[in-house]
């Protein structure tokens with residue numbers, strides 16, 4: 001599975017400009033004929049203009065149209081980052097996933113909202129983790145802050161996912177956390193992690209970290225971006241996952257009975 005990670009420099013509150021940038025980057029990325037395009041978190045708006053409800057895409061309609069058009073035009077699977085998605089008076093931080101024919105396969109609403117930035121006051125959290133299948137490969141998705149919750153990644157791994165996609169808008173000041181957590185989640189769950197961050201300064205005065213990365217289930221970094229806008233390409237050699245699981249049977253050696261709440 002060849003993946004292309006679109007590490008975009010996003011402009012805060014400028015959906016037309018950001019959508020034009022997406023089309024430009026997708027066209028450029030497709031020259032390497034990837035099987036999957038991955039976009040960052042809130043690529044249409046940045047993280048995020050307020051009041052977010054007035055900027056949000058109603059039912060994600062415009063976003064879904066753009067993503068479906070790209071999937072169809074290039075016959076490529078699209079893991080569409082996330083969008084501020086207005087459903088009634090609620091806003092979800094939602095990811096849409098499309099297959100090569102432009103059919104929507106799944107929707108994921110970010111489940112852990114970033115309380116240090118008060119994201120939970122402006123967005124509504126999703127209540128479900130989601131898996132989907134791209135070209136016969138079972139995949140999972142988490143969004144940015146979700147990666148700090150190992151239980152979420154573990155649940156997806158226990159459902160036999162091979163690839164964990166992670167759109168993000170992660171700041172440079174916590175780069176060390178980003179690099180450590182995405183690598184740890186790959187190693188402990190023996191999955192490929194494909195992580196797409198934003199780059200540059202999006203207008204909210206926050207310097208994004210970039211450093212999108214593609215990591216294999218042994219923790220090897222197959223590709224890592226710098227701090228600026230960039231397209232990162234990588235080839236996931238999926239059969240190595242089974243070899244690694246055979247070498248070190250983490251899932252066979254688990255002791256789930258120990259991980260429950262201890263009775264008083």
Ligand SMILES: NC(=O)CCC(=O)C(=O)O
Nearest residue numbers: 114144145169170171174
């Ligand atoms: N967009 C986010 O969820 C930010 C997460 C973050 O910065 C972190 O340190 O976690």
